[in-house]
Amino acid sequence: MQLVKVGLCAFGMSGKVFHAPFLKEHPGFFISAIVERSKEESKEKYPEAVIYRSVEEMVNHADIEVVVVNTPVQTHFEYAKMALHAGKNVVVEKPFTVSLAEAEELVKLADEKGLFLSVYQNRRFDRDYLQVQKIIQDRKLGTLREAEIRFDRFRTEASGKQHKENPEQMGSGSLHDLGSHLIDQATQFFGYPQKLFADIFSMKGKQFANDYFEILLFYPNDLRVRLKSSVFSKEAHYAYIFHGDKGSFLQERTDDQENELVAGAIPEYGKEWTKPLQEADGILNFINDNSETERILMFSEAGDYMNYYQQIYEYIVFGYVLPSPGHEVIQNMKIIEAAEESAKEGRIISLG
Structure with missing residues (x-):
């Protein structure tokens, strides 16, 4: 089974509840990197993940294919743009960004880079x-x-x-x-x-x-x-x-x-x-x-939030439909x- 390496931009409530548990239990994903600015709480459940102290450090140095932007919405544009420029595919949490202009810029950048951008509409x-x-x-x-x-x-x-x-x-x-x-x-x-x-x-x-x-x-x-x-x-x-x-x-x-x-x-x-x-x-x-x-x-x-990541995996490996792509969520x-x-x-x- 093809393994997709993923990095989380944060390990707060969102990372602990909505993302890490599903990525760990899905056999097609591997949590390779997690950003924790000062703590190391992720080590208990995810000891294989390398801890980075900043998103910039992670996207530029970690061996990952997908970056999950699960930080406060005010940082979504900056971190998603940073990840795309580093050649990483992006999953960004809702509502996407703080403005339509930011969302449109990210979608355009992802298209130019040939990368996917999906909004986590769980x-x-x-x-x-x-x-x-x-x-x-x-x-x-x-x-x-x-x-x-x-x-x-x-x-x-x-x-x-x-x-x-x-x-x-x-x-x-x-x-x-x-x-x-x-x-x-x-x-x-x-x-x-x-x-x-x-x-x-x-x-x-x-x-x-x-x-x-x-x-x-x-x-x-x-x-x-x-x-x-x-x-x-x-x-x-x-x-x-x-x-x-x-x-x-x-x-x-x-x-x-x-x-x-x-x-x-x-x-x-x-x-x-x-x-x-x-x-x-x-x-x-x-x-x-x-x-x-x-x-x-x-x-x-x-219901099952695992199905979101199953669809992400099927898109990466088999070319199936991408769940909640950025260009679709722009309408929201x-x-x-x-x-x-x-x-x-x-x-x-x-x-x-």
């Missing part, structure tokens, strides 16, 4: 997202008329993470953090919208970056898609609400991969490693082919910037 491998995708493909709801996708939290106090909460830093706030997931899901389900209207602000006060947003996407045939997030949501809502001319589907956000990984779960390659659902997490209410109403409690199937950056413009000016923005 929520495409959540069980709830995959269930909604299946319902849409089955067309049991008929022609969709309205959809709402939410990602709520109850975090009313400051986290202390300046790169996420400082309003003076580009890329901070819920729109870039959680909005990048919801926008990606909307564009995967429905494509690129015609126009949008957005309301974005900070519920915790002006000293914090935005922690609330509502974005209304306008699609052809009068389809409306609403994206919403709040940090003042103590009681959970249905994360996905879809209405069509033949029925409705409500889906909870039930993927628990992140929590299980934090608790120490090992993501076994080729096996279902998450805990099974104990209760139904969705409701399908529709008119069947016999013109009868059916109301079904649904159980979503397990356009929507983020249009939403900011809409909220600032209080008007509908045409996306062209």
Whole structure:
């Protein structure tokens, strides 16, 4: 089996939870290098990896083919550009960069260098997202008329993470953090919208970056898609609400991969490693082919973030489709910037 050597730009929560466990358990990858500026925490679980003290040192000296840029979003452009110039393929975490211009420059550079650039959109491998995708493909709801996708939290106090909460830093706030997931899901389900209207602000006060947003996407045939997030949501809502001319589907956000990984779960390659659902997490209410109403409690199937790296491996070795390529995720950056413009000016923005 061909072995692909990978380097991680950081070993914080993201590296420990979302990347290193999957790269270690996948037989086609080898974690060859990890950046830790002062500590050596990675040695316990990944003793084979060489520790570098800076991203620049790693990309210029490590024996690696792929660089995972899993640092704060404000550094994504600098580190991804550095890696591409060093001849390395790049996996960069969502939302990609802090601006559309930076994202476009990186995509152009990757094309010029003949390298791949993929954005780590792990929520495409959540069980709830995959269930909604299946319902849409089955067309049991008929022609969709309205959809709402939410990602709520109850975090009313400051986290202390300046790169996420400082309003003076580009890329901070819920729109870039959680909005990048919801926008990606909307564009995967429905494509690129015609126009949008957005309301974005900070519920915790002006000293914090935005922690609330509502974005209304306008699609052809009068389809409306609403994206919403709040940090003042103590009681959970249905994360996905879809209405069509033949029925409705409500889906909870039930993927628990992140929590299980934090608790120490090992993501076994080729096996279902998450805990099974104990209760139904969705409701399908529709008119069947016999013109009868059916109301079904649904159980979503397990998601697996391993499939992201499986697709990366298949692209490298077999030339299969690259997951969430940079040129595709650029459309999400356009929507983020249009939403900011809409909220600032209080008007509908045409996306062209």
